[in-house]
Amino acid sequence: MKAKILIISLLHVTISLSFFACSKMGDDLKTTTVSLSLPEIPYDYSSSNNSGSPVFNGVDNNIATLGRVLFYDTRLSVNNSVSCGSCHKQSIAFSDNVAFSPGFQDRPTLRNTLPIQNITNTGFFGFSNPSLFWDGRADFLPSMVLMPVMNHVEMGMSDMNAITEKVKNLEYYNDLFVKAYGSNEINIQKIADGLSAFVSSVSSANTRFDRSRMGLTSLSTMEEQGKNLFFNKYNCNSCHQTEQLNGYEMGGGFVNIGLESVYTDKGKQNVSNDPADNGKFKIPNLRNITLTGPYMHDGRFETLEQVLNHYSQGIAASQALDPRLKDATGQPLRMNITDHEKTAIIAFLGSLTDYAMITDPKFSNPFVVK
């Protein structure tokens, strides 16, 4: 009897596996024809507030328009299925709403998608290079924009020549390159510059917090309480410099915030090979923070409340833990943030949402269903 049950179970498993293995691929896919839709007169990208961006330095709006098309073109991936915009979604401040975004083969990326906004091509007053990615492994925007395109998990293109060849074979780029550069010659430098121009033009400077600083509006009582806690009692501003558009004053920073005692992802140490950089990750810009969850480099926290719980009670002792997160005895700081304080801080963080940026048509996907 037992043998019979075993044989029937094995047959069942075999048949189930065969069924999965034999079902024809593509049967469940829906196809829609999309068209490129661009305005007659290009949008104005020169109003970008990102100092150091190619646009700010006088690059034509047509270059940013070219960059916008490249940014949203799924044909830049090896199987035409993923674009930069697949992970960097405008409606959520060019971030993604999953811990790890799926790449062209649905494999998860290794880190959480960083939001794109107020990215500059230079660091402090143009004297240093920017630190890009969670671990700062890139410091030049035109190089950085091509790295996800050639990443084996993200967009899967084999090399720069393959990208150039693909763009050359797409008819609509001919006109875009002529408008942008005055000639239809396509090369990787122009592709990178176009992408950089668009990425660095994504600007967030129109939040209720910004308007309140200019005296154009006022924050609610709860938001004001949160602001005081943020700037004074808990001094969150010592890392997250929200008054700066790019979120930092001195070229950005990398800190270990005690997420783990032993980091599985070593962060900046992977780049610098310096043990003092163990577990250090880029301090994110808090603009639009209520939209950009899940949070941290690995998307471990679903909500801002969970983030505050970490700072309140959860900081782990770690060799490279930031001194600002240690108490007088050198132990991890216990901020003991009350529930009311957490609500107030989250209310204040809500005032950092830039609704104009996330709905601005000049940053939107130009491939539309007609």
Place this chain on the structure above:
Amino acid sequence: MFRLIVVLAFTSFFVNDSYSQIDSAKEKRFNHYAGFQANLLIKQIINLNNNNTAINNPYLFTYAINHVKTGYGLHVGFGYDYNRVVTNNTQASRETKVDKLFYRIGVEKKYTLSKRFECGIGLDFTASREVDKTFSISVTNVGSGVDSAVTTVTEKTTSTGYGPQLSLGFHITEKIILGTEATFYFSAEKQNENVNIIDTFTDTFSNQKTVTSTNQNSGADTDNFDLAIPTALFLIVKF
């Protein structure tokens, strides 16, 4: 071939064991251990925290047979993972299927540490095969016509390896054991990727279709050491 070796090894031990029972029905010569990876089950029962610790031990089912007196024996492991994802987006739709198979076979010696604990040390030989297949379609109006691209990316990864294994078991009862293990495998991996694109351009005015087909192959060989720390827990029945 590898599967055949596993089956033969199993069979030979069962045959020996069955003869031994005929010769000496009272004296047990071999201990059998049948186990399955129980991390998810244990997580369901004891939900300690929300942290999702990655388990890099792929063997779902394990079986070991050890000589009662000497502790020497043979163990095998098998794992299978299937995943299908369908993503329908406006610009491009894709379907991904991932098939993963893992096998291992090894020799080991078990030691009884106390009434509750026993441990083992052994040498494993491993093999795995993974096939990732992604099928995607995108249709774009490019001005003078409609361009439809159907792309299939097939990636096959095979790996073989070997390395030491350490196991530790805790007897919940005489016959039920909660076990864990650490492995340190050296593996050689061979990867082949094939990208096949069928591009169909339909001219808007003449309705004429032009089909272009491209096929690219690439491959890579890598060697690596993989230390798997004991995050995998096995529920094992001893008989």
